[in-house]
Amino acid sequence: MFSEKVLSIILGGGQGSRLYPLTDNRSKPAVPIAGEYRLVDVPISNCINSNFKRIFVLTQFNSASLNRHIKNTYHFSFFSSAFVDVLAAEQTPMSQTWFQGTADAVRQSMHHFLKHDFEYFLILSGDQLYQMDLQLMLDNHIESNAEISIATIPVNAKEATSFGILKANENNQITSFIEKPSKELLVGWESAVSPEMEEEGREYLASMGIYIFNRSLLIELLANPDTVDFGKEILPQSIDRNRVFSYQFEGYWTDIGTIESFFKANLGLADDFPKFDLYNKSKTIYTNARMLPTSKVSGTQMYKAVVASGCIINAEKIEYSVIGIRSKIENGSTVINTYMMGSDFYQALEDILDESIVNMGIGKNCYIKNAILDKNCCIGDNVKIEGGPHLEEVDTETYTVRDGIVIVKKGAVIPSNFTI
Known part of the structure; x- marks a missing residue:
């Protein structure tokens, strides 16, 4: 009732x-x-x-x-x-x-x-x-x-x-x-x-x-x-x-x-004890019940990280960050103070193996700090994104800077060796 x-x-x-x-x-x-x-x-x-x-x-x-x-x-x-x-x-x-x-x-x-x-x-x-x-x-x-x-x-x-x-x-x-x-x-x-x-x-x-x-x-x-x-x-x-x-x-x-x-x-x-408590069963936050596999993490140093379902993570380090559903982070990458929203779908294997395209997620040897990565972002290899007060506010086709935070837009493709 x-x-x-x-x-x-x-x-x-x-x-x-x-x-x-x-x-x-x-x-x-x-x-x-x-x-x-x-x-x-x-x-x-x-x-x-x-x-x-x-x-x-x-x-x-x-x-x-x-x-x-x-x-x-x-x-x-x-x-x-x-x-x-x-x-x-x-x-x-x-x-x-x-x-x-x-x-x-x-x-x-x-x-x-x-x-x-x-x-x-x-x-x-x-x-x-x-x-x-x-x-x-x-x-x-x-x-x-x-x-x-x-x-x-x-x-x-x-x-x-x-x-x-x-x-x-x-x-x-x-x-x-x-x-x-x-x-x-x-x-x-x-x-x-x-x-x-x-x-x-x-x-x-x-x-x-x-x-x-x-x-x-x-x-x-x-x-x-x-x-x-x-x-x-x-x-x-x-x-x-x-x-x-x-x-x-x-x-x-x-x-x-x-x-x-x-x-x-x-x-x-x-945080160790977040003020917004997602773990209180009497105050459950409901959402779409997706049928996703468990997340898989290999060789990653993690400190105060929240990782959602269905992720494949081979990063070097993730610190004080939230990693959303179906996220993929490749070897050697560091993610700090970042909210990565994840993806709406998994890429087909033939696309992942195609070296001519930038894959969904974060590529190899990237450094991402003070950023929001919207859904379905494709970040190439050796990309550096470092938000902070040193950045001027700007709006481009693939990213926006607001309050010192770099927001990579939904579905944006950031090519390898790019720096923000």
Whole structure:
């Protein structure tokens, strides 16, 4: 059984320009993470683990691979009403424009939602890493007689300038909101937090972009076509009119909004005790169940390395890196501080033996550091890629440099003896 009271809506985000080139040919929720997963698997898994199993994913950019992933991954019993469906922006007699913002995306899709029987909308972002029991948030919403609940996370003064900050009273009711305040404006915006958070100086409540709305209220709020965004319009306008409550979350949470945050979040999985815990069976992150062989490693020195299924690794050294599915790394190569997404398929043997082409994966005697290698990259022999602050930002046909990180584009071919 699962909760029939909740309909979950995952917002796929816009064009994802800050994650370019990873979003050049896929939507943001479809970006591969942790070697085996997609970003969208995180909010979907949080919903499933919380027993919320009626889920819509809203998107409008490059949604083909996302559709394919969800279709191949999330199957429920034929006798169950559980589902995970993708809703791409569509033209209808009522609306002939693309989604103009988060609230507008929900408004334009409302006719699909109202075919179902439920009491609460659960709105989530499709580009965050966290593991959260959303049932506890719903329980808190009901117990406090809230009309809107906002998941919040305590942050310090330095972090607060990058978020929407909410002020809550002793009952956790939100009384005011400020968007990305300067440090000078933060005075008086502290809220009641746990002693542990207070000791760490995390006394400001940042919105996590996770909301619960009473069904009737959200329908009413979205009746005004001029309001297009939750964070900038719907929520600030509702604080004085409705019962809006904070639900504090103190676990790991990070927003995957930029190449730098994406890179750090993935490499953090190689820590001895990663903050995003893929090994907790009560907080399983689900994904496509591929029938891949085990990985094979020969003669490689490995330190803090995460290696996915189906890899063939003969590298000299892999250090603080995440190696994705079906990755192939040849003799003598060194990989440091790198996220290698892997491959969608194995090359045919005749192609591997053809010396006139650059094979998929990393060739012999390469040195790769501070890089993201997108899916199906072909790196020749004796290639040196070393990201860092010394590199200027650039975008070429085969690679991009952002925040000092070299991103080799999906399917790019880097010839032997090339240096970046």
